Amino acid sequence: MTRSFFLAGLFLSLSIAAAPVLSEVAPTSMGADARVRSVLYSPVDVIRLDTQLRVNTAIELGTGERIDSVLLGDSEAFEVEVLSNRATVSVKPKIAGAETNMTIYTGRRTITLAISEGRSRNPTYRLVLRYPDSSPARSAPAAASSRDIGYAWSGDKSLKPVRIWNDGQATYFAFPPGIRPSVFGVDSTGREVTLNSGTNGSVVRVPGIRPEYSIRIGTQVLCIEHIDDGVTTDATEIARLQAWEF
Incomplete structure (x- = not known):
């Protein structure tokens, strides 16, 4: 009996150790008000976005970005709109406690976000994306000779x-x-x-x-x-x- 419990516990421990670690990048405050935040973009990161009912969040991609398409996991729980400048996305939750993912495709890169409602007391009013350099992150431009x-x-x-x-x-x-x-x-x-x-x-x-x-x-x-x-x-x-x- 003891050996059976030991083996079961060992199997559970190994299963937990082998499970993938999920980690989100949390934006940081841009100044005195924590509701205005920025995040450094990486193509392999998932950006955390905290929202709240009756609050609109603007995601600003920056100069030179133009949104091609937006994929939203739960369109019943969140209202998403691409603004006319094609570089800003508006996100507004409609269901309390909802969670989903959103992927934004631009001509330069793919941006992945994990969106939740009510997870934080301080929702994000404005999220500004920053980039490590001015070159496209999705793919390196081909040389003129190729x-x-x-x-x-x-x-x-x-x-x-x-x-x-x-x-x-x-x-x-x-x-x-x-x-x-x-x-x-x-x-x-x-x-x-x-x-x-x-x-x-x-x-x-x-x-x-x-x-x-x-x-x-x-x-x-x-x-x-x-x-x-x-x-x-x-x-x-x-x-x-x-x-x-x-």
């Missing part, structure tokens, strides 16, 4: 672009004449995300770099995946791609 063409595809090949590439700041899809599909991002759950895009002739440009995209016309779908080791330095190829960029 382009990233590392993309694989699967699905309806009638929608396959002539070329797919990125320059470190934006992703380009060059389609054959007469093909005008819609380009979507794909989030971590496999859902399609609407993107801000621009079109010049047969080339579609979307800001930023994502691991997955989908190209769609009606029920026809082509899946695109960004793969490693796809950078080209071939001068002829780079000149061809640069001629399409805008």
Whole structure:
């Protein structure tokens, strides 16, 4: 009996030790009022955001950021709005004690937050993001003498672009004449995300770099995946791609 209890206790201890440690980065006060806070951005951190009923929280991403899309775990418990400047997100809780996650995608980076209502007596009125440097955090810009063409595809090949590439700041899809599909991002759950895009002739440009995209016309779908080791330095190829960029 004693040995059984010992083994059970040992198994429980090992299970607890092996469990992943979840840690959130808490913003710090910017001055005398703790309700105005800032946080240093890191692509691998989850930012803690304390909210309160009947209180609105503004998340300010800063100059040069433009929000492409926002994913919210519980849209019934929290009201989220992207302001017209495309660099500020408004968050307002609707249910007491609610908790959820939110992911913000910009043309430069991905920002992950854990949002809760009522966890702190001092909710955040304003959260300002700071960055370690002025360079994009999601991906390093490609050098002028290189382009990233590392993309694989699967699905309806009638929608396959002539070329797919990125320059470190934006992703380009060059389609054959007469093909005008819609380009979507794909989030971590496999859902399609609407993107801000621009079109010049047969080339579609979307800001930023994502691991997955989908190209769609009606029920026809082509899946695109960004793969490693796809950078080209071939001068002829780079000149061809640069001629399409805008």
